[in-house]
Amino acid sequence: MKVTIVGAGNVGASCADSISYRGIASEVVLLDIREGFAEGKAMDIMQCATNTGFNTNVSGVTNDYSKTANSDVVVITSGIPRKPGMTREELIGINAGIVKTVAENVLAHSPNCIVVVVSNPMDTMTYLALKATGLPKNRIIGMGGALDSSRFRYYLSKALDRPSNDISAMVIGGHGDTTMIPLTRLAAYNGIPVSEFLSQEELEKVAAATMVGGATLTGLLGTSAWYAPGASVAYLVDSILNDQKKMIACSVMLDGEYGQSDICIGVPCIIGKNGIEQIVDIKLNDAEKAAFAKSAEAVRSMNADLKTVLA
Numbered sequence: 001m002k003v004t005i006v007g008a009g010n011v012g013a014s015c016a017d018s019i020s021y022r023g024i025a026s027e028v029v030l031l032d033i034r035e036g037f038a039e040g041k042a043m044d045i046m047q048c049a050t051n052t053g054f055n056t057n058v059s060g061v062t063n064d065y066s067k068t069a070n071s072d073v074v075v076i077t078s079g080i081p082r083k084p085g086m087t088r089e090e091l092i093g094i095n096a097g098i099v100k101t102v103a104e105n106v107l108a109h110s111p112n113c114i115v116v117v118v119s120n121p122m123d124t125m126t127y128l129a130l131k132a133t134g135l136p137k138n139r140i141i142g143m144g145g146a147l148d149s150s151r152f153r154y155y156l157s158k159a160l161d162r163p164s165n166d167i168s169a170m171v172i173g174g175h176g177d178t179t180m181i182p183l184t185r186l187a188a189y190n191g192i193p194v195s196e197f198l199s200q201e202e203l204e205k206v207a208a209a210t211m212v213g214g215a216t217l218t219g220l221l222g223t224s225a226w227y228a229p230g231a232s233v234a235y236l237v238d239s240i241l242n243d244q245k246k247m248i249a250c251s252v253m254l255d256g257e258y259g260q261s262d263i264c265i266g267v268p269c270i271i272g273k274n275g276i277e278q279i280v281d282i283k284l285n286d287a288e289k290a291a292f293a294k295s296a297e298a299v300r301s302m303n304a305d306l307k308t309v310l311a
């Protein structure tokens, strides 16, 4: 199975590292516009092979899309990341043009691929990729919810002082500092609601920390995070390539689900060889419904800024 990752920067390279280390694909192509950069990242990753024991062939190319031909999955991480103090939404001006061109280029060489959009503002970039390529909606997946849910589990594990792998929890809604919706009511510690162990106040703190999880890391690192984003993409790609049918929160085009249409936003999805195989339309309570409607409104107003790019 072949995976192309466009953008060999922090997230793209970390994703290639995670995919090869875990043996998820037989071939990974990293593509970047920076001369020699993807080649260098690929060589560095390949020099891990004997020490970590993987057999994936990772190669790098400078803007040569012919080398990406017939990829099963293409991950788009190209574009600029935010700096401390910025929102993801502020990246739209530069990233929209990049994502549109990249999506068109990859589709020209891999007409049957499934596209995973990572570049921010991710929900709007997913919508843009869908509109620009006209691909069926099951083949364009925005990655954000997998990462946000993993951060939610991390913060719950800190509050509980228990391992995050014992915790199941999901974040839906937009992938933005104010648009994410950590589903606290449904989070569980080994099947037991977390509200059995944490007070309302503690749970609110966990939800708030989750929502600004990316901003916190950006403040600490000077640029946005990459290890957990790369691992989250690999987790998603694994479910696609190995037809695992995992339920993962992904940004996907809604057609009436959750009371929304013509918008890509995070909801639980079954992910398999056909990409989005099912949108899981769970019953939200009134507060969650209101939060989802508000989140969708914010994402929709960001999408309106795409008019000139899509014209």
Ligand SMILES: NC(=O)C1=CN([C@@H]2O[C@H](COP(=O)(O)OP(=O)(O)OC[C@H]3O[C@@H](n4cnc5c(N)ncnc54)[C@H](O)[C@@H]3O)[C@@H](O)[C@H]2O)C=CC1
Pocket: 006, 007, 008, 009, 010, 011, 012, 031, 032, 033, 034, 037, 077, 078, 079, 080, 081, 082, 088, 091, 095, 098, 102, 117, 118, 119, 120, 122, 143, 144, 147, 175, 223, 224, 225, 226, 229
């Ligand atoms: N959806 C999510 O959960 C996450 C999204 N992100 C987003 O991912 C994007 C990438 O972040 P980083 O890897 O940290 O940035 P980075 O700056 O380290 O890497 C971006 C790479 O894209 C390349 N690039 C730019 N234009 C290109 C083009 N037209 N074709 C091919 N390559 C091109 C650059 O040369 C650079 O190497 C950002 O927009 C960031 O906000 C980051 C983390 C999580």
Ligand SMILES: O=C([O-])CC(=O)C(=O)O
Pocket: 081, 082, 088, 120, 147, 213, 214, 215, 218, 224, 225, 229
């Ligand atoms: O925070 C950012 O800008 C990058 C991102 O989407 C994340 O790490 O969640």
